[in-house]
Amino acid sequence: MTDAIWRPPLRARLAGRGVDSVTLLALPAVILLFALFVYPFGYGLWLSFTPKDGGALANYAKFFSDPFLYDTLSRTFWLAAPVTVLNVAAAIPTALRVRLVRRSRLLTTILVLPITLGTVLVAEGLLTYLGPQGWLNRVLMTLGLISHPLRLLHNYWGVFLSLFITGFPFAFLLTLSYVSGVDPALENAAATLGAGPRRRFWAILLPLLLPGLAITLCLSFVQAFSVFPSAVLLGAPAGPTRVISIAAYQAAFEDYDYSMASAIAIIMGVAQLAVVAMILAGRGLLYRGPAAGGKG
Amino acid sequence: MLQQASLSSRLWSLGVWVVMGLFVVNLLALIAAVVTSSFATRWLGTWLPAGWTLDWYGSAWREFQLADVLTVTFEIVALVVVLSGLIGVPAAYAMARRDFPGKRLVMLLFLLPLLVPPITYGIPLATVLYRTGLAGSMSGVVLANLAPTTPFVILVMIPYVEQIDPRVEAAARVFGANTPRLFVHVLLPLLLPGVLAALLLVLVRTLAMFELTFLTDGPTSQTLVVALYYAVFAAGVRAVQSIDAMAVIYMATSMVWLLIALRFVNPTQIVARARREPGR
Amino acid sequence: MGIRAANFRQLRFDKLSRAFGSMQALKDVDLTIEKGEFVALLGPSGCGKSTTLNILAGLTPATSGGIWLDSTRIDTLRPEQRGFGMVFQNYALFPHMSARANIGFGLKMRGAAKAEIARKVDEAIAMVRLQGQEDKLPGQLSGGQQQRVAIARAIVVEPPLVLMDEPLSNLDAKLRIEMRAEIRRIHNSLGATTIYVTHDQEEALSLADRIVVMREGAVRQIGAPDELYARPAHMDVAEFMGFRNRLAGKLTALEGERTSVSIGGATLSGVARAPMAVGDPIVVAARPEDMTVDAEAAASIPVTVTSCEFHGHAFLCGGVGSDGAEVWFRSGRRLALGAEARLGVDADKALVFPTRERPSP
Numbered sequence: 004m005t006d007a008i009w010r011p012p013l014r015a016r017l018a019g020r021g022v023d024s025v026t027l028l029a030l031p032a033v034i035l036l037f038a039l040f041v042y043p044f045g046y047g048l049w050l051s052f053t054p055k056d057g058g059a060l061a062n063y064a065k066f067f068s069d070p071f072l073y074d075t076l077s078r079t080f081w082l083a084a085p086v087t088v089l090n091v092a093a094a095i096p097t098a099l100r101v102r103l104v105r106r107s108r109l110l111t112t113i114l115v116l117p118i119t120l121g122t123v124l125v126a127e128g129l130l131t132y133l134g135p136q137g138w139l140n141r142v143l144m145t146l147g148l149i150s151h152p153l154r155l156l157h158n159y160w161g162v163f164l165s166l167f168i169t170g171f172p173f174a175f176l177l178t179l180s181y182v183s184g185v186d187p188a189l190e191n192a193a194a195t196l197g198a199g200p201r202r203r204f205w206a207i208l209l210p211l212l213l214p215g216l217a218i219t220l221c222l223s224f225v226q227a228f229s230v231f232p233s234a235v236l237l238g239a240p241a242g243p244t245r246v247i248s249i250a251a252y253q254a255a256f257e258d259y260d261y262s263m264a265s266a267i268a269i270i271m272g273v274a275q276l277a278v279v280a281m282i283l284a285g286r287g288l289l290y291r292g293p294a295a296g297g298k299g
Numbered sequence: 300m301l302q303q304a305s306l307s308s309r310l311w312s313l314g315v316w317v318v319m320g321l322f323v324v325n326l327l328a329l330i331a332a333v334v335t336s337s338f339a340t341r342w343l344g345t346w347l348p349a350g351w352t353l354d355w356y357g358s359a360w361r362e363f364q365l366a367d368v369l370t371v372t373f374e375i376v377a378l379v380v381v382l383s384g385l386i387g388v389p390a391a392y393a394m395a396r397r398d399f400p401g402k403r404l405v406m407l408l409f410l411l412p413l414l415v416p417p418i419t420y421g422i423p424l425a426t427v428l429y430r431t432g433l434a435g436s437m438s439g440v441v442l443a444n445l446a447p448t449t450p451f452v453i454l455v456m457i458p459y460v461e462q463i464d465p466r467v468e469a470a471a472r473v474f475g476a477n478t479p480r481l482f483v484h485v486l487l488p489l490l491l492p493g494v495l496a497a498l499l500l501v502l503v504r505t506l507a508m509f510e511l512t513f514l515t516d517g518p519t520s521q522t523l524v525v526a527l528y529y530a531v532f533a534a535g536v537r538a539v540q541s542i543d544a545m546a547v548i549y550m551a552t553s554m555v556w557l558l559i560a561l562r563f564v565n566p567t568q569i570v571a572r573a574r575r576e577p578g579r
Numbered sequence: 580m581g582i583r584a585a586n587f588r589q590l591r592f593d594k595l596s597r598a599f600g601s602m603q604a605l606k607d608v609d610l611t612i613e614k615g616e617f618v619a620l621l622g623p624s625g626c627g628k629s630t631t632l633n634i635l636a637g638l639t640p641a642t643s644g645g646i647w648l649d650s651t652r653i654d655t656l657r658p659e660q661r662g663f664g665m666v667f668q669n670y671a672l673f674p675h676m677s678a679r680a681n682i683g684f685g686l687k688m689r690g691a692a693k694a695e696i697a698r699k700v701d702e703a704i705a706m707v708r709l710q711g712q713e714d715k716l717p718g719q720l721s722g723g724q725q726q727r728v729a730i731a732r733a734i735v736v737e738p739p740l741v742l743m744d745e746p747l748s749n750l751d752a753k754l755r756i757e758m759r760a761e762i763r764r765i766h767n768s769l770g771a772t773t774i775y776v777t778h779d780q781e782e783a784l785s786l787a788d789r790i791v792v793m794r795e796g797a798v799r800q801i802g803a804p805d806e807l808y809a810r811p812a813h814m815d816v817a818e819f820m821g822f823r824n825r826l827a828g829k830l831t832a833l834e835g836e837r838t839s840v841s842i843g844g845a846t847l848s849g850v851a852r853a854p855m856a857v858g859d860p861i862v863v864a865a866r867p868e869d870m871t872v873d874a875e876a877a878a879s880i881p882v883t884v885t886s887c888e889f890h891g892h893a894f895l896c897g898g899v900g901s902d903g904a905e906v907w908f909r910s911g912r913r914l915a916l917g918a919e920a921r922l923g924v925d926a927d928k929a930l931v932f933p934t935r936e937r938p939s940p
Contacts, residue, residue, distance in 0.1 A: 021399035024478060025392070032390035032449055033405060039446040040412050040420060047423030093318070100315045111566040113323055116330075118569060119557050120550060121507030123528045127546050128329035130531070131336050131539070136344050138328055168326060176567050188671035191638050194658040195665040195742075196732070197688035200308045206684075210675045222414065229416035232509055236531050248418045252514075261426045268422040275419065305657070 051266035062266035072267075075247040076274060082159070082234075082246065083227035086166040087174075090223050091216060094174040098182045099208070101175075111179075114172040125168055126236040129161060161237035162244050166227050174223045181215030182208075217286035221279045228275050247271045330550070337543040359544040362537065363526055369552075372522040375437060375512075376505050379444045380498050386445075387452030388494060392486070394453065395460035409450040417447060417510040425514035435517035443511040448501045455500065455568065459493030492563065499560035500569055506553050523549050587649050587739045588614055590772070595644035597630055597796075604630045606796045607644070614739075617766050617773045619787035621780060623819070627796040628776045632742050635774065636665050648739065659688070664733030665742040669749065670725050672717040678728045679704075679713040685736040703735040706765060723754045730762070734769055741766075743775045747782065759786060780820060784808060792816050812852060814862060814932045822864035822930065823907050826880070826900070830859045830931070838931050843901040845880045849929035860934040865924050867895060867907035872914075873923030880922045882906050884914045898922075 010016075017023065054061040066072045101107050117125055133139055135152040143149045155161050185208060193203045231248040238244030251271060255264035337355055339348030359365065394406065412420065424443055428434035433442060463486070471485045487494075505522075512522050521529075527549050530542045560569075590612040597605040605627045612618050620628035633639045635646060637658030646654040653661055664685075672681050682703055686696045704713050707727040717725055726746060733741055746762070747755045763786055766773050777783055783790050784804045792799045792807065800812045811817035814825070828842035838851045840861055849863055873879050882898030887910070894910045898920060908922050 021397050021402075023397070026397045026399050027393070028389035029393035029405065031386050032453065033408065035386055035445060035449060036408055036412065039424060039442060041408070043420065043423035043427045046427055050426065096311075096315045097319055100312060100319075108566065110323075112561060113326070115557075115566045115569055117326065119503055119507060120330075120553055121509055121524055123509050123524050123531070124333075124507075124546055124550060124553075125329070127527065127531050127542065128333045130534075131332040131543065132325075132329040138332055138346075139325070141346060168329075171322065180567065186669075186671065188667050188669060189673060191636075191658070192665065192667055192671035192732075193673070193684070194638070195636055195661070195663060196685035196736070197659045197662065198684075199305070199657075199659050202688065207673060225414070226416055229418045229510075231418050232513075232528055236528070251418075251422050255422060255426065255514075261429070264422055265426060268419060272415070272419050275415075 047265035047268060050262050051269050054262045054266075055260060062263050063270070065263070066266060066270060071245075072250055075245055075250045076270070078244065079228055079230070079246040079248075080274075082162060082166065082230065082244065083224055086163055086170060087220060087224040087227050089167060090170040090174040090227075091178070091220050093171055094178040094219070095212075095216070097175055098178040099204075101179060102182050111176070114175060117169045117172055122165065122169055122230075122232050123236070125165055126233045129165055129168075129237055130156060133161060133164070156237065157239050159238070159243050162230065162233050165233040165237050166230055169233075170223055170227055173226065174219055177219045177222065178212075178216065181212055181219070184215070185211050214286055217282050221282050224278055224282075225275050228271070228278075247274075333543050333546050333550070336540050337547045339540055342540070355538070355540045355544040356548070358538075359541045359548070362541060363530060363545055365523075365526075365545065365548060367519075368521060368523055368526045371437070371520060372506070372552075375440055375444070375520065375522055376502055378437075378441045379448055379505050380501050382441070383445055383448040383452045383501055384494065384498050387449045387497070388456055388490070390449075391453045391456035392460050395457045396465070409453050412447045412450045413454065417508065418514075420446065421510050421514045424511070428515050434515045435520070437520040439515040439517075440512050440520050440522070443515040444505055444508060446511070447508070448505060451501060451504065452497045455497040456490070456493055459490055459496075463489050496560075496564040496568065499556070499563060503553065503556050503560055503569065506556065523552065586614070587772075589647075589649060590740065591647045592631075593645050593647065595631070595634065595646065596642050597627075597634060597639070598642045603796050605634075605641075608793075608796075608798055610791060610798065610801070612772065612774065614772050615770060617763070617775065617786060617788045619783035619790045620774065620776045620793060621778070621783040621790050621819075622793035622799075623778055625795070626793040628778075628793050629744055630796075631793075632744055632774065632776050635740075636663060636742055637661050662736065662738055663740045663742055664736060664738035666726075666729045666733050666744065666746045668745045670717075670729040670746075672725055672728055672732075674717050677714050677716055678709065678720065678724075678731075681717070681728055682713075682731045682735055684732065689736070699735050700731075703731040706734070706768065707731045707761070722750050723758060726750065726758060727761075730765065734765065734771065739772065741769075741771045741773045743773065745776055745778070747777075748779075755782075762786065792819065794819075809927075810850075810852065811864075811930065814864060817864040817930060817932070821866050823867050824863070824865045824870060826863040826865070826904060826906065827902065827934065828861055828863060830855055830857050830861050833857055837926070840931060843880055843904075845878065847878060847880070847924065847929060848926035849931040850927060851931045853933050855931070855933050862932050862934050864930045864932060865928060868893075868909050869928040870906065870908035870922050870924045872908065872910050872920050878923055880906070882908075882920055882922055884916055884918045884920055886916070887914050889913070896920075 011019075014023070051062055052059040054065075057064070101110065104110070131137055133153075133155040135154075139155075140149075140152040144152065153160075155164065189207055189211075190203050193207050198206060229248055230246055231252070234240055234244045234246045234249060238246075240249050247267065248271065251264050251267040254260050254267055335348065336342055338351050338353070339355075340350035340352045342348040390409075394402070394409075421443070424446060425434060428439045428443065433439040467489075468481060468485065471481050476484060507524060508522075509524050509528065512525050513528065516522070516525055527542075527545055530537065530545055534542060592608050592610040595605055595608040595610075596603070608627070608631060620631060622628050630639065634641045634654065637654075637656060637660075641654055644654075645652055672678075673684065676684070679700055683696045683700045686699060691699075700713075704710055707730050709724060709727045709731065712720060712724055717728065720728065729746065733743075743762070747758055750758060759782060762773075762775075775783075775786060784807075787804060789801060790804055790807050791801050792811075794815055799816050800807060802810075807816070808820060811820050811822065818825075826842050828840045828847075830838060831841045831846065832839035833851065833855065836851050838849050838855075838861075840847050840849055840863060842863060847863065855861060880900055882900050884896055884898045886897040888895045894913055896908055896910050896914055898906050898908065900906055906922065908920075910920075914920060
């Protein structure tokens with residue numbers, strides 16, 4: 004006599020695999036983000052291949068054949084890359100210092116201000132502060148460091164400074180969190196073995212921080228590469244600081260060519276992805292395990 | 300922590316503090332420049348303005364229709380805060396308590412809007428919203444802003460949920476609570492500090508969120524930061540001091556909420572680390 | 580053996596103190612350690628033993644007082660200048676370096692030649708018996724193996740002093756006993772001077788030549804293990820050493836060290852451990868295993884049995900005396916709850932302390 008194999012009801016089977024009414028609580032969020040994030044990317048990708056006139060690749064061909072357009076890539080890169088390197092390089096010693104300070108909340112609050120206030124306000128502030136009659140130039144001239152005011156507005160440098168002011172706190176906070184994750188006992192051990200502060204940094208701290216620094220580099224670069232309001236307000240959007248986001252914006256809202264705008268947005272995304280992939284590939288060659296030294 | 304230091308160590312330390320001090324001083328100075336300008340009668344070529352006045356605030360209020368702009372800003376921000384909370388908190392609970400096939404993909408879906416900068420996904424998003432006719436109105440702006448804020452709420456709330464001992468929930472169920480009652484009587488009271496923290500941070504971030512609103516707004520659905528951008532953009536036409544007055548109003552609004560938020564959260568949470576350390 | 584510890588004669592702590600804000604972690608600690616000794620700092624958590632070690636290593640400064648190595652003052656030196664070997668509680672192995680690289684780190688910092696480093700590292704690996712594992716990363720090693728790497732790293736530089744901060748606390752019981760023997764063996768063959776911090780009295784008793792018992796930042800007693808085990812100088816040290824019974828009574832007779840005390844109607848003989856006068860209220864401390872069921876009427880204490888646990892070799896029973904005090908004692912057979920028993924204790928094993936000691940400074 005063979006018994007029918009008893010199969011648990013569908014609900015129980017699903018629950019066994021972790022799907023029940025609680026799991027479904029995530030469904031609205033998933034649907035929302037799919038609609039607001041994934042779908043637009045997919046739609047944008049399709050749209051980029053259906054230009055106003057020409058074949059599927061017409062938009063991309065146009066981008067890479069028109070200097071007014073493809074120059075934006077290199078301009079954005081030469082703005083984003085140096086400022087990112089500066090941000091992260093400045094963040095490392097700062098984070099290492101600040102983690103030793105106990106009452107650092109005031110300092111972190113001040114450093115969080117640029118992020119809270121946003122790029123538009125920082126741009127407006129710099130317009131007043133960096134002007135030829137602004138306080139910065141006045142102080143430098145009074146101190147005798149310069150004889151003519153520095154031209155910092157409506158050019159590369161204004162945007163660079165704005166990216167530094169908003170980018171450094173972000174890099175600093177991220178680096179601080181990674182630095183705090185390194186077991187202090189490791190440095191103590193290195194000290195008892197004869198390593199002074201500099202050797203402790205190069206032989207112990209830096210190798211353990213490199214993976215986190217790679218991530219900080221990626222996130223900072225991506226943020227800087229997307230610069231938009233500062234490039235318009237503080238830079239020269241028609242020329243030296245015509246960044247790729249401006250090109251995308253103009254295609255969408257001045258030329259009403261959504262197809263081209265999507266293509267430019269895709270190119271922008273791909274460029275960011277390429278740099279991130281390169282950095283992470285470099286990180287893959289480095290130590291990636293825990294930053295503590297033994298059984299916890 | 301190692302305390303004694305050699306001379307070169309101390310010099311390096313001093314150097315780092317000096318550079319950081321310079322950064323802070325310049326930051327505060329640039330903010331002060333805006334504030335000073337807003338109170339100036341005229342300010343050309345001198346260290347401090349020729350005279351002081353409050354008139355620019357009045358004129359900015361009228362000129363930029365700030366009463367309307369502020370109302371609209373708060374309506375938008377309130378909707379974004381409430382909606383991202385309603386959608387995000389349950390999702391965070393599900394992610395913290397359940398392991399299901401495809402969970403890593405879903406986590407990636409929640410992470411990406413925080414890693415990808417707003418303008419990169421803002422352009423495709425705005426395109427879709429225009430095609431569906433939602434852009435240009437408040438609903439478009441609110442929807443656009445939900446893209447980064449909902450994941451933010453989820454990522455901030457997951458650790459708070461994980462902190463609650465699952466056995467407390469098990470006890471509630473054993474004593475007869477179903478899921479809605481569990482939420483109301485047990486979870487929400489315990490999660491309240493976390494929810495408050497997350498929502499305040501969303502508020503502060505949405506106030507400053509420029510790109511998404513800029514790409515999807517219409518003339519009657521501008522937030523304060525976008526109105527400020529337009530004012531600065533058209534700076535040749537209007538008096539600088541008037542724009543600066545508006546900037547100060549924006550700053551004050553932002554700072555008030557930041558200070559309120561800081562009573563409940565650590566400043567570093569504003570950045571919401573996208574990666575969590577293993578084992579943390 | 581290629582590795583021999585450097586020479587010095589004496590390490591001296593002079594009124595070492597350390598305050599954290601208003602909290603005194605160490606109060607005027609005086610201690611002298613001879614070369615070649617294995618000294619254990621023993622005490623409950625918060626007693627200041629780890630603070631002492633950290634000050635000695637240079638990882639935290641003293642608030643006052645000093646440390647001398649022969650005639651050289653060392654507490655003003657930075658940790659990297661002191662040249663001690665230290666084994667940390669969580670081993671603190673550099674996770675990105677192989678075991679070999681970890682061990683050789685100290686030699687590398689001193690600028691030794693590559694060939695010499697390799698030779699000494701090999702010797703250290705042999706000494707801790709870790710052959711075959713040296714190219715692995717710490718994450719790939721077991722707890723016991725990580726421990727050996729930590730020890731090898733500390734001794735390869737042939738330091739005058741080896742510091743160990745509760746190195747066995749993260750190991751399971753069996754491994755702990757194995758590693759204990761290893762640590763002593765390495766100490767002996769190295770000829771080193773070792774300072775070992777622990778809260779486990781069994782570890783201290785089995786490993787050390789001398790034990791320093793600490794409590795609340797002050798030294799309570801210093802002595803050889805057998806001395807501390809049999810003749811603790813204070814009630815709190817006695818409790819730490821396993822003298823679980825505290826019987827209140829009065830001193831009835833005193834002759835030199837020998838005493839007679841009256842407890843709950845019975846008279847016991849004991850050994851006085853502090854100055855006292857006839858008629859003083861006193862406390863008798865005794866180990867449960869030293870109190871046995873004994874019929875002799877005059878020298879025994881009546882108790883009512885309240886519990887009896889089987890411990891394999893004997894029964895550990897609890898009872899209540901006529902004054903309501905709890906007493907723990909040993910019995911060869913299970914006793915019925917509520918039964919009456921009379922307990923006696925060897926005069927040598929009953930230590931008499933005054934009820935109120937002079938409060939520690």
